[in-house]
Amino acid sequence: MQNKWFIIVNPASGNGAAKKKWLKIYNELTNQNFDFKFLFTEYEKHSIKLIQNAIKQGFTKFICVGGDGTLHHIVNGILSLNPINITKIKLGIIAIGTGNDWIKTYHIPKNYKKAIQLIKNEYIIQQDIGKLLITTTNKTVYFNNLAGIGFDGYVVNNVNKYKKLGRLAYLVGALVSLTNFKKPKLEIKFNNKLLKGKFLLLLIGLCNYSGGGMQLTKNVNPADGLFDISYIQKISLFTILTNILGLFNGTITNHKLVSTEKTTCLYIKVLSNEKTYIQADGELIGFGNFKVELLPKALNFIVSTKSS
Template sequence: MSHFVKHNAGSWFIIANPTSGNRNFSKQWKEIQQLLTNKKIDFSVAFTQFSKHEIELVTTAIQEGFRNIISIGGDGTLHHVVNGIMMQRYVKTSDITIAVIPLGTGNDWIKTYNIPNNVEKSIEIIHRNKTILQDIGALETDATSISYFNNVAGLGYDGYIVNKLNSLKRFGAIAYLVAGVSGLLFYKKSVFTIIFDDKKIETNCLMTLFGICKFSGGGLQFTKDINTSDGFFDITIAKNLNLFDLIYNIKKLYNGNIVNHKKIETYKTKEITVIPKNLNPFIQADGELIGTGKVTAKIIEKAIRFVVN
């Protein structure tokens, strides 16, 4: 029998993004430390110092024996933590558990699991440690690079909005909506060839979304009947939706009924390729821009364990 103790195995490694959140981070961090200590949750911490630093920090933590990671920040922080886990080769990705303490304005992933946007309640959820093995999406773009996502990815109009909105993020969900709706006046729709299973759809397309979870764009629901660990993407193809359609159906964008609109088609599939004609639309993953143009999405079943409510 080995007498080596698995170093750090039961402890949490925290990756915190000090630039997320509108309030004073050091004050929030003091509160978080206190709450974790009160709950006797053992942890080490590292703070991100530059864009995508999470990927490096995750790799180091896993090498040091950590198997439980807490992401403190918004959807972007979580996205990079997930990418770090999927890219490392030390352990099976499903051996890793991620929990989230949400800060910042963009927190769409937590909504699917009813995790409140609240530090104290999210730590209570971590303490309870109820988990689910969730599917993860892999995106292959022209640049032969692979990006992973844990929530919703897509290309076309939603990528265009993410590109426009990086400067507006701090204004929250309403800015998303205002910029999102008004941007339709300027956005040029493209013809997409969409290939999956035995189908080939060629259509004028506002956007094509690959969904694992329910919400994107600050609480919009564009996906139908999601199940986060059924091994399928929930695909939404928004065809010729225009400004009037969106304004007229604004409630449906938030309650999920937009998927029943006659200009929207939904499918379930494990792999899909989208080839835009003549334009190079932006591709977004979890609200982060990852490239432009053609993309193939593949599902990786039950890839990472997440702490959920």
């Protein structure tokens, strides 16, 4: 199995675009002389089971055909299995999703032919991974892009109804959610600091982009052994609306109301009675108290040489 690829296809990704494009992708993989086996996911989180079974069969080279959510579940499948050969595992992506945020950090093209050629080159980066433990339920979730609590979790909880809008789904969902979101009271510990109060959001980032192309973390390096965190406490609806462009070009992180720091672990306690949603890689994963730690250079991803 050393040179054979195992491909996981989520036919629902991109509002069904993955299913429609799969025959073309299949033919291109064949034309580029890939030796591969493929399976379709049949239900939510099925990719976790598929990749764990493939690893047990001896596969080490994988391709995700789907979006950020599919990639997130595959990463969780690998790390929750914790295989002894994890350093040999390589993971590439042919991105067909709503936001396609993770690929933007690494300049991975959305064009499937170019993405396949990139995967064929097998240029590897060892990326840091976040490990999040929801202490109230003892649930562990890994993330490869960005996690957060507060407003972004609230948006993820609401965004499904706007997914037909593509990358604009997150922006529309955010603007709609602003009118009825109530800031939770949190206690946040990191770097010997203790913050307590109402927060609009707390973001814990590894890569550059989230929410359909927004840049909400600063000085990001996915392999430096540090989280890039951003948090906002007091900010008005007017201030957010007048800084829409800054959400996408990253200048919002320079605003006086946005705090940015680097750390390796955080502890978050929810002091509000309302459900305060936690998201990881754009997936809603739960609510309540949690802690996050960084796993340095935990997984090999196939990326573009432009990102080096």
